[in-house]
Amino acid sequence: MATSLDDLIRSADLDGLVRHVDDTCSSRDWEHLVRIRNEARSAVNTGRQLWPIATLANYRLALWAPAEFAVRALDDTARTFMPGPVSEILAVHHRWEDLDEHLAPGHDRSLVAYERALRGDEVDEGEVAVLDVPINPQWWEPQYSLAVYSDDGLQFDPIDVASPSAVTSTAHVAGLDDATVDVFRRMMEPWTAQSNGTAQAAVVEGGIEEALGALGLVSAGITEVSPGEALQLLAWAASSGGAHGKRRGAATGRSEAWWLLATFTGLDEDWPCDAEELGEVIESLNFTVFRNDEAPTTGWGLHLVIEDAEEGLSVALSAADHA
Numbered sequence: 001m002a003t004s005l006d007d008l009i010r011s012a013d014l015d016g017l018v019r020h021v022d023d024t025c026s027s028r029d030w031e032h033l034v035r036i037r038n039e040a041r042s043a044v045n046t047g048r049q050l051w052p053i054a055t056l057a058n059y060r061l062a063l064w065a066p067a068e069f070a071v072r073a074l075d076d077t078a079r080t081f082m083p084g085p086v087s088e089i090l091a092v093h094h095r096w097e098d099l100d101e102h103l104a105p106g107h108d109r110s111l112v113a114y115e116r117a118l119r120g121d122e123v124d125e126g127e128v129a130v131l132d133v134p135i136n137p138q139w140w141e142p143q144y145s146l147a148v149y150s151d152d153g154l155q156f157d158p159i160d161v162a163s164p165s166a167v168t169s170t171a172h173v174a175g176l177d178d179a180t181v182d183v184f185r186r187m188m189e190p191w192t193a194q195s196n197g198t199a200q201a202a203v204v205e206g207g208i209e210e211a212l213g214a215l216g217l218v219s220a221g222i223t224e225v226s227p228g229e230a231l232q233l234l235a236w237a238a239s240s241g242g243a244h245g246k247r248r249g250a251a252t253g254r255s256e257a258w259w260l261l262a263t264f265t266g267l268d269e270d271w272p273c274d275a276e277e278l279g280e281v282i283e284s285l286n287f288t289v290f291r292n293d294e295a296p297t298t299g300w301g302l303h304l305v306i307e308d309a310e311e312g313l314s315v316a317l318s319a320a321d322h323a
Helices: 002-011 014-026 030-046 051-064 067-075 086-093 096-102 107-118 179-187 189-193 208-214 227-239 250-265 275-284
Strands: 148-150 153-155 166-169 198-205 219-225 286-291 300-308 313-321
Touching: 002 014, 002 030, 014 030, 014 051, 030 051, 030 067, 051 067, 051 086, 067 086, 067 096, 086 107, 086 148, 086 250, 096 107, 107 250, 166 208, 179 189, 179 198, 179 250, 179 313, 189 198, 189 313, 198 208, 208 286, 208 300, 208 313, 219 227, 227 250, 227 275, 227 286, 227 300, 250 275, 250 300
Parallel strands: none
Antiparallel strands: 148 153, 166 219, 198 313, 219 286, 286 300, 300 313
16 A cells, blocks of 8 residues: 555545545555545645645544544644534544543644534533533533534535514614624624625614614514524524535534623623523523525525513524525
8 A cells, every 4th residue: 555655646646546545444544544644745845736635534534533543633734625623523423432532632622522512422521611611511502403524525404494484574773883793793704704605783672673674674574483493593503604614613603602692691791601591591582583585595594583572682693605
């Protein structure tokens, strides 16, 4: 294999190198897969653009190799063209108890812990939480939408939302100057800056009609959703890159959803906030998804109104992207 790899590198044979990666994975020669990655990455020094092979080898390493080899995918800092975060890819087929002893302390280790906790593993409470939210999901959280990785890449389908059950006319009001708007825009930057998406938000005094009116809508079909469904939608949007942007992973998506809800409800003033308190506050909110010609019913879209009836405030969130 070593001679064959040297020849393939020298000739910059991309097709041959892809087959070589496939054969190496089939034979489960993980040490050689690491060598393929390293040699392909170093080939740029001789003018050979073999970074796609380095990326492919590193992806397969994280996805299929045993834990002691898989964690070496984190050694490669050039992760731009991976289909998702290495921490998330590692978490697909490896349990936390297998990864734990092989992961060095640091940011990557913490993200892997988050991802495995979202897949059902119990992580020690003493583990460093770099995202300022608890690593282990709370009792009030939903089952989040998780990405599926395979040899064919990433599969992360848009969430199906119930069809509108009512139509409402809106009331034209001006939006308030509220930090929630900026938080939402930052949350959706992978859609808007790296893909073809748009995102807008408005915070108003009032309810659904006022919030939708502040977005410039005249009417919309609406349906209520549960707090769990709304949190799942927010985390789904925040974890993805939309149609073409860079995926950030389920752990980051969950954290972004917490931060947005904390900001809207005022719990951001003492951050990290108390998880139990946030759960209680979320349960007191009303959530409504909406649809109209500007808010498509399929594809990459998030169209949600959050109402805090006790405070007399609502926020309308609308983001869409297209393949």
